[in-house]
Amino acid sequence: MSRNDRLSGCLLVLFGALVLWRASTFPTLAGLEYGPGLFPAIAAIGLMVCGAAIGFGPRGRQPAQSTSTLPARxxxxxxxxxxxxxxxxxxxxxxxxxxxxxxxxxxxxxxxxxxxxxxxxxxxxxxxxxxxxxxxxxxxxxxxxxxxxxxxxxxxx
Incomplete structure (x- = not known):
């Protein structure tokens, strides 16, 4: 795992935490069990999980050679x-x-x-x-x- 992966993962976790905090400030609506912050909170948790997987996932499994599937362009x-x-x-x-x-x-x-x-x-x-x-x-x-x-x-x- 490269240093860039760790940095990207940490930034995703921080961004997800920021979105989760902001979504928690949305007001709840009368008569509903969920408010407008529910879906941003779900997305924020997903960002944090993905960021943790990228930044703190298993180390040491580096491919022997580049196996890029992207076209040359x-x-x-x-x-x-x-x-x-x-x-x-x-x-x-x-x-x-x-x-x-x-x-x-x-x-x-x-x-x-x-x-x-x-x-x-x-x-x-x-x-x-x-x-x-x-x-x-x-x-x-x-x-x-x-x-x-x-x-x-x-x-x-």
């Missing part, structure tokens, strides 16, 4: 740009969520993330479409969480 100079591209996707999602709406902005974010990690255009689209539909059904239809419709407001139900 993804290694080298593109690998260094990937974290910046992901930051741009998250920043863009935050900016575009209200004007474009959840469905369009989420599709674009998942599509762009798939492309960053080397999926082809059709693969990224086939990942984004059912994922956005599934999240919509879970949050909007089942949990009754209001999602911004943006451009699709005329189609809202």
């Amino acid at each position: 993804q290694s080298g100079r593109w690998a260094a740009a990937r974290p910046l591209a992901l930051l741009a996707v998250v920043f863009g999602y935050g900016l575009l969520l209200d004007p474009l709406g959840f469905h369009v902005a989420s599709f674009l974010a998942v599509f762009a993330t798939g492309r960053v990690f080397g999926l082809r255009v059709t693969g990224a689209a086939l990942l984004a479409l059912p994922l956005v539909i599934g999240v919509h059904l879970l949050f909007y239809s089942l949990l009754r969480v209001p999602l911004p419709w943006g451009l699709l407001t005329p189609l809202a139900w």
Whole structure:
């Protein structure tokens, strides 16, 4: 395990702890057993578990040689740009969520993330479409969480 893995793991644990602390300050709603902080708390615990696994996981199992499965175009100079591209996707999602709406902005974010990690255009689209539909059904239809419709407001139900 490299020093970078330990640092990344520790940062994930700290970030998860920060999100968990912040989610605990969300007010509870009358008549509900859970409040708006439940899902951020679940995500924060997941971040902390993953960070601990990355940062403090088993040591000493180093591969004998590089077994990268990334295509040649993804290694080298593109690998260094990937974290910046992901930051741009998250920043863009935050900016575009209200004007474009959840469905369009989420599709674009998942599509762009798939492309960053080397999926082809059709693969990224086939990942984004059912994922956005599934999240919509879970949050909007089942949990009754209001999602911004943006451009699709005329189609809202």
